[in-house]
Amino acid sequence: MEDILEQAILLEANDDDIEYVILNHILNDGNDNNVQNVPVFNFDTLEAEQAKKYFRFEKQDIPRLVQLLGIPDIIVTETGHTCTGLDGLCILLRRLAYPNRLSDLKVIFGLSAQSLSQIINKTVNLILEGHRSILEDLDNVPWLTQEKLEYYSQAVAAKGAAVQNCWGFIDGTARRICRPSINQEAYYSGHKRWHCLKYQSVVCPDGIIISLKGPYLGRRHDAGIFEESNIYMELERKCTFGNVNFVLYGDQAYPLSNLLLCPYPNPARLPNGIQRLRQENFNNSMCQVRLAVEWGFAKIVREFAFLDFHKNQKLLLQDLGKMYKCAVLLINCHTCLYGNQAATYFNVIPPNLETYLEH
Incomplete structure (x- = not known):
């Protein structure tokens, strides 16, 4: 109880959320499997504001998500637990939205912790079976065309970037x-200085995380992950058009190449002069636009705070890699529907939901 309450305060939860944590702890403590007195969850009776608070999506968009993600009308887990596809997505979204225990969800959905766990895992698997490929290989993103790369590059350049053909x-x-x-x-x-799983992401100016590689062991270095990920071969196929190339920008951990640029190393060591000034101006201009990466990562844990509660991220009890990848896919859907900080900053429009999920 203390851990969850502390996390709620650190996440600047409002009074209603903190009250919810305390109430659910009182109602559920020592009584995890008793669900007889809990009302059955009914999506139709939820107020729009309550649905947005619980699930991070507008109420009218959640059934649309179920359909476009290919979640079936009825979900049946390997152990025989069943629920509607709509309920399954709501359970998953509520699990992600807040640093909770499975027993905390019982008061909302009227299901045992075992049932909830099975339904969450099944829903994650269903979503990834249908759509993980659009995160794992740029070749599976048909809307990432030369025209789209030009659109992204122009948006980055308009913010003062020294590189005119940087698309992500x-x-x-x-x-x-x-x-x-x-x-x-x-x-x-x-x-x-802590235990972790690592991921490699490519973020577009509209905030879409268009590529997600991983998870990798926490001890791995970004350069080694880059080489193992094979993303450069994807860039060669997707971002070269005759004499026209579109590039990514990363930090100094990445190798400089035709399709991947990084900052000049230590321009301050150069003597004062034109070369030093050019390098410093280049680095400064690209540093400003590169903030989009941090905004993309920040949105994931802001909307899905469960992923930021490391005491619940137990490697041997759940497939953390699948959960994170599914969360990124859902966050991209969220961006398609409602935009984000990066899209506003670069003045670009994310793809619509149907276009994003096409592959």
């Missing part, structure tokens, strides 16, 4: 996990 930004992110009971060294990041 690449970076690694480390998601902290609960210290595993085995292979602790493999998941420990000496740089972060």
Whole structure:
């Protein structure tokens, strides 16, 4: 109880959310499997404001998501638990939206922790079976055309970037996990000084995370992950058009190449002069636009705070990689529907939901 309440305060939860945590703890403590007195969840009776608070999506958009994500009308888990596809997505979204326990969800959905766990896992698998390919390989993104790359590049250049053909930004992110009971060294990041899983992302100016590679062990370096990910071969196929190339921009951990640029190393070491000034101006201009990467990562944990509660990220009890990948896919859907900070900053329009999920 104390851990969840502390996390709620750190996440600047409002009074209603904190009251919800306390009430659910009182109602559920020591009584995880007793669901007889809990009302059955009814999506239709939810107020629009309540649905947005619980699930992070507008109420009218959730049935549309069910359809476009290919979630069936009835979900049946491997152990025989059943629910509607709409309820399954709502359970998953509520799980992601807040740093909760499964028993905390019982008061909303009227299901046991075991049923909820099975339904969440099944819903994640259904979503990824249908759509994980659009995150894992740029070749599976038909709307990423030369015209779209030009649109992105023009938006970045309009913000003062020194590179005129930069269409996106690449970076690694480390998601902290609960210290595993085995292979602790493999998941420990000496740089972060905690245990984690690492991912490599490419973020577009509209905030869409268009590529997500991973998870990788926490001890891995970004350069090694980049080489293993094979994303450069995807860039060669997707971002070259005769004599016209479109490039990504990353930090100094990445190797400089035709399709991937990075900052000049230590221009301050150069003597004062035109070369030093040019390098410093280049780095400064690209640093400003590269903020889109951080905004993309920040939106994931802002909307889906469960992923930022590392004590619930237990490697041996759940497939953390699948959960994070599914969350990124859902966040991209959220961006398609409602936009985000990056899209506003660069003045670009994300693809519509149908276009994004096409593959």
